Amino acid sequence: MGNITFKLALIFYFAATIISLVEIFRESKGLSKLILILAACGFVFHTTNLIVKYFEAGYLPITGMHQASSFFAWCIILIFFFLEFRYKIGIIGAFILPIVFALMLSSSTFPREILPLSPVLQSYWFNIHILLAFAGNAAFAIASGVGVMYLLQEYYLKSKRLGGLFQRLPNLQVLDEINYRLITFGFPFLTLAIITGALWAENAWGSYWRWDPKEVWSLITWLIYALVLHLRVAKGWRGKKAAVLSIIGFLSVLFTFFGVNLLLKSLHAFS
Amino acid sequence: MSILVLGLNHKTANVNIREKLAFNGDKLNEGIFALKGLPEIDEAAILSTCNRVEIYTLAKDSTNSAEAIKDFLSKYHSINRDELEKPLYFFSGSDAVRHVFRVASSLDSMIIGEPQILGQLKDAFDFALNKKTTGVILNKLMKNAISTAKRVRTETRIAENAVSISFAAVELARKIFKELSGKSFMLLGAGEMAELAARHLVSNGVKDVKVANRTFERGCELAQDFNGRAVRFEDLLTELVSTDIVICSTGASDYVLKKEHMQKIMKERRHKPVFLIDISVPRNIDPDINNIDNVYLYNIDDIQEVVDTNILERKKEAEKAAKIVDEEVEKFTKWMASLDSVPTIVALREKAEEIKNEELEKFKNKFPDIDADKMKAVEYVATSIINKLIHPPMVALKENSEDRNELIAMIKKLYGINGDENAE
Numbered sequence A: 001m002g003n004i005t006f007k008l009a010l011i012f013y014f015a016a017t018i019i020s021l022v023e024i025f026r027e028s029k030g031l032s033k034l035i036l037i038l039a040a041c042g043f044v045f046h047t048t049n050l051i052v053k054y055f056e057a058g059y060l061p062i063t064g065m066h067q068a069s070s071f072f073a074w075c076i077i078l079i080f081f082f083l084e085f086r087y088k089i090g091i092i093g094a095f096i097l098p099i100v101f102a103l104m105l106s107s108s109t110f111p112r113e114i115l116p117l118s119p120v121l122q123s124y125w126f127n128i129h130i131l132l133a134f135a136g137n138a139a140f141a142i143a144s145g146v147g148v149m150y151l152l153q154e155y156y157l158k159s160k161r162l163g164g165l166f167q168r169l170p171n172l173q174v175l176d177e178i179n180y181r182l183i184t185f186g187f188p189f190l191t192l193a194i195i196t197g198a199l200w201a202e203n204a205w206g207s208y209w210r211w212d213p214k215e216v217w218s219l220i221t222w223l224i225y226a227l228v229l230h231l232r233v234a235k236g237w238r239g240k241k242a243a244v245l246s247i248i249g250f251l252s253v254l255f256t257f258f259g260v261n262l263l264l265k266s267l268h269a270f271s
Numbered sequence B: 001m002s003i004l005v006l007g008l009n010h011k012t013a014n015v016n017i018r019e020k021l022a023f024n025g026d027k028l029n030e031g032i033f034a035l036k037g038l039p040e041i042d043e044a045a046i047l048s049t050c051n052r053v054e055i056y057t058l059a060k061d062s063t064n065s066a067e068a069i070k071d072f073l074s075k076y077h078s079i080n081r082d083e084l085e086k087p088l089y090f091f092s093g094s095d096a097v098r099h100v101f102r103v104a105s106s107l108d109s110m111i112i113g114e115p116q117i118l119g120q121l122k123d124a125f126d127f128a129l130n131k132k133t134t135g136v137i138l139n140k141l142m143k144n145a146i147s148t149a150k151r152v153r154t155e156t157r158i159a160e161n162a163v164s165i166s167f168a169a170v171e172l173a174r175k176i177f178k179e180l181s182g183k184s185f186m187l188l189g190a191g192e193m194a195e196l197a198a199r200h201l202v203s204n205g206v207k208d209v210k211v212a213n214r215t216f217e218r219g220c221e222l223a224q225d226f227n228g229r230a231v232r233f234e235d236l237l238t239e240l241v242s243t244d245i246v247i248c249s250t251g252a253s254d255y256v257l258k259k260e261h262m263q264k265i266m267k268e269r270r271h272k273p274v275f276l277i278d279i280s281v282p283r284n285i286d287p288d289i290n291n292i293d294n295v296y297l298y299n300i301d302d303i304q305e306v307v308d309t310n311i312l313e314r315k316k317e318a319e320k321a322a323k324i325v326d327e328e329v330e331k332f333t334k335w336m337a338s339l340d341s342v343p344t345i346v347a348l349r350e351k352a353e354e355i356k357n358e359e360l361e362k363f364k365n366k367f368p369d370i371d372a373d374k375m376k377a378v379e380y381v382a383t384s385i386i387n388k389l390i391h392p393p394m395v396a397l398k399e400n401s402e403d404r405n406e407l408i409a410m411i412k413k414l415y416g417i418n419g420d421e422n423a424e
Helices: A002-025 A029-057 A065-087 A090-109 A124-159 A164-168 A172-205 A213-235 A239-263 B015-021 B026-037 B062-076 B081-085 B094-104 B116-130 B136-155 B165-176 B192-203 B216-226 B233-240 B259-268 B287-291 B300-338 B341-366 B372-398 B404-414 B419-423
Strands: B002-009 B041-048 B052-059 B089-092 B184-189 B208-213 B229-232 B245-249 B274-278 B295-299
Touching: A002 A029, A002 A065, A002 A090, A002 A164, A029 A065, A029 A090, A065 A090, A065 A124, A065 A172, A065 A239, A090 A124, A124 A164, A124 A172, A124 A213, A124 A239, A124 B165, A172 A213, A172 A239, A172 B165, A213 A239, B002 B015, B002 B062, B002 B094, B002 B136, B015 B052, B015 B081, B026 B041, B026 B062, B026 B116, B041 B062, B041 B116, B041 B136, B052 B062, B052 B094, B052 B136, B062 B081, B062 B089, B089 B094, B094 B116, B094 B136, B094 B300, B116 B136, B136 B300, B136 B404, B165 B192, B165 B274, B165 B295, B165 B300, B184 B192, B184 B233, B192 B216, B192 B245, B208 B216, B208 B233, B216 B229, B229 B233, B233 B259, B259 B274, B259 B287, B287 B295, B295 B300, B300 B341, B341 B372, B341 B404, B372 B404
Parallel strands: B184 B208, B184 B245, B208 B229, B245 B274, B274 B295
Antiparallel strands: B002 B052, B002 B089, B041 B052
16 A cells, blocks of 8 residues: 555656646646646645555654655645645746655655664654654755746846746746745744754753754754845845755755765664 | 628738728718618628728628629729729638638737737627628627637737837836836836836836936926826936836936946845836946846847747747637638528428427327327328428528528527538
C-alpha cells in the first residue's frame, strides 16, 4: 500500500510537471486545469502514503532521507495549492511542480524502510521540531520559485523582450509581494524550529547547541532570511535583490537538507 | 435567393470616395427604405463607418441585383458610376457570409482585432431591424456574425495585445504594478501623444495625477483636464519621489532627468518601482536610468516596437481566426440550405408519418386481437387526419409568397423540425 501510493503520487507529479512546462509555451485553460487536477491526484495519493506510514510506524515517519524528502515535497505542494487558490497564477506551477517532482524523485532513490526511532528521538519535541522546520523550508522553496519568476520578468521588462513568457508571467509587484509574504511566513517557523530543536537537544543530549553541521547550516539559512527581512524593512530592499537573496536562501536550505546529510557527519542525519 | 455584400473599405477606397458614399443620419434612414424598395431586394441593411460602407442584402438573383444596387448607390449619392465601380467589392452566397463574419470578427479592420467594428455592425443591423428592412435571413446572419466574433475573441488572442502607443503604455504598467488605481502619475511636458497616453492611464484607474510644465499656466490647464494638479517644474525632483508612473514629452534639447537625480529619488522612495515613458525626441530622460534597479524606462522606439510586435502577433492569430470563420460559414450555409422549401415539405411529411405510425403501433399493442379489416379502417382514419392537418402548411410552403422564409422558419419551429438534419 505504502509503495503503490508513493509511486502513484510520483507519476501524477511527473505528469503535472511535464504539462506545466509544456503549458508555458502553449497556453490553454484546459491544460492549466489538467495540471491542477493531476497535482491534486498526486497530493491525495501522497497524503494517503504519509498517513499509512504514520500508522505503520506509530510516529511521524521522518527518519530517513526517503521519508524526509517526501514529506518536504508534501509541505511544498500544500503551500502551492494555497497560493494557487489565493492568487490564481496558473504559471506558478511550472516553477514549483518541478521542485516537488525533483524532491519526490530523489526521495525514491533512497532506501524506503522506516527505521526504528532511536530512543533519543522519542519525544513530542521531535514532531514539533520537524513539522516547524519543514513548514518553514517549504515556504522558502516556493519563495525561491517565485523569486526566479521575478528575475525572469524583471529581465524581460528591462531588456524589453516582451515575448510569450513575459505575457504569461504576472506583474512584478505581485511576485515581489508573494515572495515577501512567503518569507515572513517561513521565517518564524524556522526560528521556532531552531528554538524547539535547541530545547529538545538540551533535554536529550544535555546541551542546547553542539555546533553540529546541521545546526550550523540551519543557522546560516536563518541568518540569510533574517538579512532579507531586515533589508526589506530597514532599507526598502525589494524586487531583484530580494529575489536573488531568497534564491540564495533556498540553496542554503537545500544544502542543509541534502548536503549535510550526504556529505557531512551529523547527529541530524536522517539515517 | 442569395446573400449579397456590396461595399468598399479603407483598403479599396480613399477617404474622398468613402465620404461621398457615407450614409450619415437622415441619409441612412431614407437610403435603407429606398434600397428595400428595389424590386430585386428582399432584405437590406447598411453599414456606414469612417472606414467602410457596406450594403447587405438578400436578393433573388445576384448579378441583376448587384447592378441594381450599384445604380441605386450611384444615383443616391450622385456619384459617377465609373468612379464607383473601381473601389467596390462584391460577394455573394457563402463568400458574402464569410465577409460579414470577417468584418464582425475584426479581421478586415484597419487595425486587426480592434473591437469597435462589432458594435457598429450590431447598430447597423439593429437599425435595419427597427425599420423592418431585414427578415429571418439577415437577422440570423447578424446573430451568427456576433457569435462568430465572440468565438474568435475567446479562442484566439487576436485582441489581447495593445496596438497603440497609449494602450501599450497601460499594458506595460500593468506588468510592473499590481493595480493602477492606487498609483500616482505625472505628465511631464505636453504633446498630443503624451496627453492621449495620460488619458488612457487615467481611464484605467490612475488616481493621483500631476502635471509639470515649463509654463505653469499651461500645466494648470492640462491638470484641470485630467482632474489633477499642476506642479512647478522646479519641484520636479521632489515631486518624483512620490510618483510611480511618468510620461515625459518636453521640448527640451537634453536630459531633464539625469541618472544621479534618479538614484537619489529611488533611495528616497525606498526603491519602490517607477515606470518612466519618454516619448520625447530628442530624449529627455537619460537612457542610462534604465540600469537603476526598480526603474523601468521606455522610450518612444521601445514602445513602438511593442506595438509592432503586437500587430504581427495579431496577424498570426488572424490565421487561426480564419479557420473559425470558415467553420461558422459552413454552419450558416447549411442553415440557409435547410430553408429551401422542398426539404421542409419532405421533413414535415416524414414527421407526420412518424407520429401516425407511432400511434398506430400503440393502438395495436393495446388491442392485439383486433381483426385486419378493423385495423385497416383505423389506419385509414389516422391517415386522413394527418393529411388534413398538414395540408394547409404544405400548400403555404409550395406557394412562392413574400414571407416564405419566415414561414419556413416558423413551420420548422412549430413542428420541431431540425434545420441541420434536413440540410444533408
